[in-house]
Amino acid sequence: QQVGNYTSESHPKLTWQTCTGGGSCSSNSGGSVTIDSNWRWTHITGNYTNCYTGNTWNTSICTDGATCASKCAVEGANYASTYGISTSGNALTLKFVTKGENTNIGSRVYLMASDTKYQMFNVLNKEFTFDVDVSQLPCGLNGALYFVQMDEDGGMAKNSGNKAGAKYGTGYCDSQCPRDIKYINGEANVQGWNPSPNDTNAGQGQYGACCAEMDIWEANSISAAYTPHPCKTTNEGGLQRCTGQECNTPDRYGGLCDPDGCDFNSYRMGDRTYYGKGLTVDTSKKFTVVTQFITDNNSTTGTLIEIRRLYVQDGKVIPNSKTNFPGLLDAFDSVTPKFCDDGKKAFGDHPSFQNQGGLAQMGRSLGKGHVLVLSIWDDHTANMLWLDSSYPTDADANKPGIARGTCATDSGKPPDVESNNGNSQVIFSNIKFGDIGSTYSGTP
Numbered sequence: 001q002q003v004g005n006y007t008s009e010s011h012p013k014l015t016w017q018t019c020t021g022g023g024s025c026s027s028n029s030g031g032s033v034t035i036d037s038n039w040r041w042t043h044i045t046g047n048y049t050n051c052y053t054g055n056t057w058n059t060s061i062c063t064d065g066a067t068c069a070s071k072c073a074v075e076g077a078n079y080a081s082t083y084g085i086s087t088s089g090n091a092l093t094l095k096f097v098t099k100g101e102n103t104n105i106g107s108r109v110y111l112m113a114s115d116t117k118y119q120m121f122n123v124l125n126k127e128f129t130f131d132v133d134v135s136q137l138p139c140g141l142n143g144a145l146y147f148v149q150m151d152e153d154g155g156m157a158k159n160s161g162n163k164a165g166a167k168y169g170t171g172y173c174d175s176q177c178p179r180d181i182k183y184i185n186g187e188a189n190v191q192g193w194n195p196s197p198n199d200t201n202a203g204q205g206q207y208g209a210c211c212a213e214m215d216i217w218e219a220n221s222i223s224a225a226y227t228p229h230p231c232k233t234t235n236e237g238g239l240q241r242c243t244g245q246e247c248n249t250p251d252r253y254g255g256l257c258d259p260d261g262c263d264f265n266s267y268r269m270g271d272r273t274y275y276g277k278g279l280t281v282d283t284s285k286k287f288t289v290v291t292q293f294i295t296d297n298n299s300t301t302g303t304l305i306e307i308r309r310l311y312v313q314d315g316k317v318i319p320n321s322k323t324n325f326p327g328l329l330d331a332f333d334s335v336t337p338k339f340c341d342d343g344k345k346a347f348g349d350h351p352s353f354q355n356q357g358g359l360a361q362m363g364r365s366l367g368k369g370h371v372l373v374l375s376i377w378d379d380h381t382a383n384m385l386w387l388d389s390s391y392p393t394d395a396d397a398n399k400p401g402i403a404r405g406t407c408a409t410d411s412g413k414p415p416d417v418e419s420n421n422g423n424s425q426v427i428f429s430n431i432k433f434g435d436i437g438s439t440y441s442g443t444p
């Protein structure tokens, strides 16, 4: 995985703030974002021949993973014109479909501390806050802000085959153990690569990239969820390259990570008038999302025992919704071990979260340091119905846990949203990180 030199890589700047107890915040003006390596043009070093086109590898160059990585480079990116990514001050806009030389669908970017290093966060006993505008995100789309346990340098130090590093957005992993990653551990994922039958830009190789994931925000204008996903990979959830069953497939629950997570989605948890256009958290306009990571001893090295959520909109603090299934589930308004245990039981969900070590294991992972990911995507596997509709679609929608939002069960198909909702976008702004209570204000 070499570096191409046809387009110089210039990361869009994004400022964000660090806050302390008294509520005073200081700007990190050195922040920027980089786009994930998978979206980049990859071609023979010093030559315009593609190593990968559409959803297939050029197997005459890429005879095996190591050879491919030694011959092929990833290019610098034209952020706005190719990928629909732009920044202004503390705001990042991600557009859904961008028609440039090719048609680009969605994107995934990482916050950087310098030109070559990701910004690392330890959120334990801290608070993470941002503003979001989801008003232009319809059914089937997901504007996501989350943390994954990637390496600070993208894995460059560990893998001699990776010459591109964090600067070029390498080293991604998450709790789905994705197998669509083109380079993992400095090798191309060319062995066993199958072009996707329903995605002209993606495929799956024999390897996947597993690591723990903390979804602070997966949302559109209809539904939202926050979800810890622990893993039993090396280093309490760090990147581990998987093969076969390790990658959560064919048995979704027999792999190295928890693919479901313990999700808090207000609609799914029984409050159907809380989140949406014109509702308590009004998604027709911008609002602030606050997430607090509480440990048992109120220190950054304690055990994670609770993930709390609140919102601020128009100067008003809005407490999180409460779970509402009388006789079935106590009223919870945050993610705790008891919420996860009782909720999974009440809904009859698989206890993969518990089997992978639960909230404590998620906390051990977060304590190792995570990278911040911001993305916009559509869902070629489940049409985002797990977020905004009734899912599984053949289950009784009146059964607690099935309904997650008001989108139709036939909505969210990528060909539909890509042709009808191409202008969709998400705007993330005003990121603040700091002591609990220091990153927001408002009237009760």
Ligand code: IDC
Binding pocket: 176, 215, 227, 259, 260, 261, 263, 349, 381, 382, 386, 387, 391, 392
């Ligand atoms: C969700 C995950 C999400 C992931 C999605 C698709 O939380 O991060 O992108 O799956 O793989 C289910 C579904 C399962 C859901 C989960 C939470 O089978 O796909 O996980 N859940 O909605 N049934 C009950 C809960």
